[in-house]
Each structure stands twice: as structure tokens, then as C-alpha cells.
Amino acid sequence: MQPESPKGSSQRNENFVEALSAYSRAHRAQHWSGTFGEFLRTIVPGNARQLARTSHEYLWDMLCWFGRNAVGANGGESAGPTELFKRELFGIDESLSRVVEYFKAAAAGSDVGRRLLLLLGPPSGGKSTMAILLKRGLEEYSHTDEGAIYALQGSPMHESPLNLIPMSLRAEFRETYGVEIRGELSPWARDRLEREFEGDFLRMPVERIFLSEAARVGVGTYAPHDPTTADLADLVGSVDLSKVAVYGDEGDPRAWSWSGAVYAASRGMLEMIEILKVKREFLYLLLTLTQEKNVKVARFPLIYLDETIIAHTNLAEFHKFLQEKENEALLDRMVIVKVPYTLSYLDEARIYSKLVSAAPAFRDVHLDPHALRVAAVFAVLTRLVKPEREGMDLTKKLRLYAGESVEGFPETEVARLRNEAPEEGLTGVSPRFIVNAISNAITRNDKKSLTSMEVLLALKDAIEHDARLDGKLKKLWIDYLVLARKDFYNRWVKEDVHRALFASFEDEAQQLLDKYLDEVEASLDHREVTDPITGESRPADERFLRSVEEKIKVSESGKLTFRQEVVRKAMVAYKAGEKFTLNSHARMREAIEQYLFEERRDVLRLVTSAARPDEEARKKISAVQDRLIKEYGYDEHSAKEALSYVTTLLAQE
Secondary structure, eight states: OOOOOHHHHHHHHHHHHHHHHHHHHHTOOOOOEEEHHHHHHHTSTTTHHHHTOOHHHHHHHHHHHHHHHHHHHTTTOOOOGGGGGTTTOOSOHHHHHHHHHHHHHHHTTOGGGGSEEEEEOOTTSSHHHHHHHHHHHHHHHTTSSTTOEEEETTOTTOOOGGGGSOHHHHHHHHHHHSOOOOOOOOHHHHHHHHHHHTTOGGGSEEEEEOOBTTTTBSEEEEOOOOTTTOOTHHHHOEEOHHHHHHHSOTTSGGGEEOOSHHHHTTTSEEEEETGGGSOHHHHHHHHHHHHHSEEOOTTSOOEEOOOEEEEEEOHHHHHHHHTOGGGHHHHTTEEEEEOOOOOOHHHHHHHHHHHHHHOGGGTTOEEOTTHHHHHHHHHHHHHOOOOOSTTOOHHHHHHHHTTOOBTTBOTTHHHHHHHHOTTTTSSSOOHHHHHHHHHHHHHTOSSSEEOHHHHHHHHHHHHHTOTTSOHHHHHHHHHHHHHHIIIIIHHHHHHHHHHHHOTTHHHHHHHHHHHHHHHHHHHHHTOOEEOTTTOOEEOOOHHHHHHHHGGGTOOTTTHHHHHHHHHHHHHHHHHTTOOOOGGGOHHHHHHHHHHHHHHTHHHHHHHHHOSSOOHHHHHHHHHHHHHHHHHHSOOHHHHHHHHHHHHHHHHHO
16 A cells, blocks of 8 residues: 555544544443332433334434434435445445345334344355444444443343333333333343342342443354254353252253353344354244244243344355255245345445455555456456347446446446346455455565556466366456456556646646537537637537547437537536536546547657657656656556556557
């Protein structure tokens, strides 16, 4: 990564310290403990709805809290319940929306809350990250006033104090506070209430708790080891023989080990990793817990537990699970959300950027500005289904998925393409494969600098030496590397060198855009243009218009539609009090840049390809390299390589 100036580093440090201070102020939680009687008098009034929340309601409120909190942090920008995931997960908005919809419906009391949520997708697609973010979100939310949660002191299930209220008084509680009590006391709580407080529930101690996976409070995780030796005790506990000797009865709650994962997750969330690898009896227990909110273990009546179970698995395990007919009933009690790889190369590049920034191996390594993007293009190509529609190819499809304009295909085409290939994104290269390949290239490179071409070569090497891939797939993926280089990287690097060679590029491009707009308006209105130099009137310059439009393959039959679209966007900008610029229309920007590039091609070829450049040419080459470094994100190594590469491209044209 590129080095940062001391001033910039100092400012970032100050900003981070301020962020920590703000976080501390917002999460300075009030600790509280007292008897249940004190709890009823001081905590319940005004907070009854908050205290009686189910785990699904608590999770939904947490997601909404993060959304509201982000609004303030972003200066009033809109945010929603998916905000919790925004910094870590990119390009899977549809999956995140479906997960959020699950919690919203479950919190509203629908039958969805009686279903286990199963995240299904390929490796390294974001399933685990999604679960981790939910767990961390719960931990943070529980430290806020809005997320305050209380439990019977010492309870291994962190059960709600409201469960102490006898059944005969719950209707009166509902009339008084407007909320329903849905829980039951655990065997542990009943035993302690009778033994220590002689049934006087008002004396039962209560405390505020803070959810924590590390402390096994309200957040649990279960990862199956060997499925053949897995024991249900991992989930629901077992008799503690050392305590039986003390208490003399295996049926004494104090002689039971309450260390199971379902107890740790009570009031919060249980993450089940690779859930379909467990025995069927595990699944029945979990699905019963989700649907009935209780578990049955030896020597005790039904134990009430309220928790949200989020499971995830890969496609291979899921397909194996589907083949067994006896699993149909289990599937019917799950809500399945597919979590595919992203199909936008821009979002894919953001994933790499996140992984790279967190990896020590990349800390002192410079990547040229297109290295991650060209790797992302390759990755997405491996995930796409080849389109059968006339005029559509993989390159156009990839650009549409990235939100780019493609001649002849409106934005609505994206939805159709996705509907035609619903399994798209569930196979192909994973982000981990890409980052591993780049990491290997870094270890073999002593320059502490990687260019896009070096990244492509590293990916080629990774493909050729991957024993999991057959020869046919290896050839196909190497073809995708070639496509990524030819259709994307070649264009990007030429544009960089072109801009760096002509310092006034942006001004010239804007002037050219203004000229195009004047000519188009005259053409559409069937009026003449006044020449700014001679003052004479003339028809719209159709040759100029077509020479610009042909750079992005606007056909003769499609030129009118394209021109009307450009004018419409220009009018929208004008009405908003904004200037119509190159950034206002992606395809116009591409057309103008290509036009200027063609116009200056001879100058560029002359400067970059001279075998023995004279002093003037050397100065221009040096200036181009300096500008690539200062303005376009290159370093000395990658700037020289970019110039050399563009020289080769020009020689071939």
C-alpha cells in the first residue's frame, strides 16, 4: 500500500481518537443490580415493552439502531437496517435485504420467527462474516440505553426477570403495562427461588447483563467436530458427576452442567457453523427449539429458551442434504437465504481492498491502481453464465452488472439477466483464491510493488498449479484472464497514460463535451449553429457527432435515442443547478476520452516508442511518469511498466 504523509497520519489519528471518545460516550452503560421488587418499581415503568422483547425483536431493534446511528454519523445521509453490514460486506445487497426482512417479519410476530435461518452459499462468500457482524452488533447494542437487557442474577440462561411473575398475575401485568410475558422459569431458577428465598420472588436478585460471546452471555457458537462422535451434550449439557456426589441427586439442577451452547445463546443468538454436517437428532432439537422455544433434556421438564438460530452451510453439503427424502420436513422449517459471490467487479475489488488492508503481507507493498480491479474482473467472469441473447456477451454482461451503460441494453436488462441465471454467483473463483495468489506473488517479488500485469501472471500461475481444477476449467479460466486484460486493463492503462501526457486533458474533454451538447441540441431542434470564430451560421456537424458516438459503438439506428438520453440528463443537471460534466454520463465520458485518445495517438506513440529519445522526449516521458505517480496512484515501478505496456499496445495497432 502507498505510504502516508506524517500530516495525514496525524489527522487520521486525531479522527480515530475522537471516534473512540464518541463511542465511549454512546456506550457508557449503566450497571444495575437489585431485587426483583426494586426492578419492578424502578426499571419496569416506562420500559416494559423494551424488557419483554423476544430475541428476534431484540435483533431487529439492534439492526434499526445501527441504521439510525449511521444517519447521524453520515451527516444526515439515509441509512437502514442493513447499515450494520455495509463496512464489511459488498455486492450482496439482495441477500442482506432478505436477511433483514427475515428479522423484520419475525419481530412482527409472524410465523417466520418459528423458522431457523439458513445462509447458503459458496466458500468465502460472506456467510460467516454476516453472522459475526450480527453477534458483534448484539454485543455493542447491549451496552446502549436502548439495548439494556436484564436477567436473573447468576442464571446460566440469563433468563428474563419477568418470567418470575406467576401465571395468574400475567393478565394484570398485560393490562398494566401493555405487553405480554411469554417466558417460563428454568429448573435452575425454580430451585433457587424455593431453596434460597422460600418462594418470595420479590427478593430474587436481578442484574443488567451485557451480551458477550467470550463470556457466553446471549451469544453462542457451535462448530461441529467429528459428526460421528458429536454429543448432544455440547448443545444441552449433561449430568455433572462431581456435583452429584455433593448434592446426591442427578435430578438436582445444581448437579447439571448448564454449559451447552443453547444456554449460552439464550436471549440472543446462536450461530451454527456447517449445520448440515451434524446428526439429524441435532437438527430436530434445534428446529424444535426454534419453533416451540423449548428443549427437553433428561430429568427436567421442558426448558423454555428464547434465542435466534442462524446457521450456514456450503452448497455441497446442502445438495447432499436434499438427496435424502427424510429431510424434507426439516427443510420446511427453515428460511433459506442464498449468499452468492458478488457479480459486480467494483464491489469485488472493494472486498480485495478490505482483505489486503488487513493483511500484514500487503502493508508495505504498492499495488497499481488497476491491480485489484483487473483481478476482480477475472473473478466475476468465472462466476457468470454465458448469455444466449443476441448481441450480449460476457464483457457486456459484466459491465451491466457493475452499473455501467452498454449500448443497446437498458438498465432494466440486469434484472432479466439475473432471472435467466438464478444460480449465477454460486460457483467460480472465491475472493480468498485471488488474495492468496496475490500474496504468493508478493513473497516472490522483492520490489515491494505489483503491477496489474504481474497480478494477472500470479493468477495464471495459481490456476495452472491448482490440483482441484481439471484441464478444461484451467483453460477456460486462463481465457478469462486474457479477456480481462484485453477488454478492461488495456483501456484503463491507455487512458491513464493519455491523461498524464496531456496535462490539460480534463479541460479539453469538458470543452469537447460542451461542443457535442451544442451540436446535439441543434441537430434535435433542426436549427443551425453559430460558429464562434466566424460568426456564420451552419448546420449541426453530423460528422463530428458520429465520430464521437462511434467510439462507444452507438449505431446509426440508435443515435437518436442516445442523443435524446444525453440531452435529457443535461436538462436534469441544469434544473438541479449543476453543470453537465463528464461524470454526469458514464458513456459520454468514455466516448469523449476515446475521441481525444485517437486524436493524440500519434503524439503519444512518438513520445513513448522512441528507441533513443531526445532531450525533449525524455522530459515528456519523465513528466508523464511523475504525473502517473502524483495524480493516478502509480509508483515508480508501475509507472514505467505502464508506459512500456502502452508503447507495446500502440506498436501493435
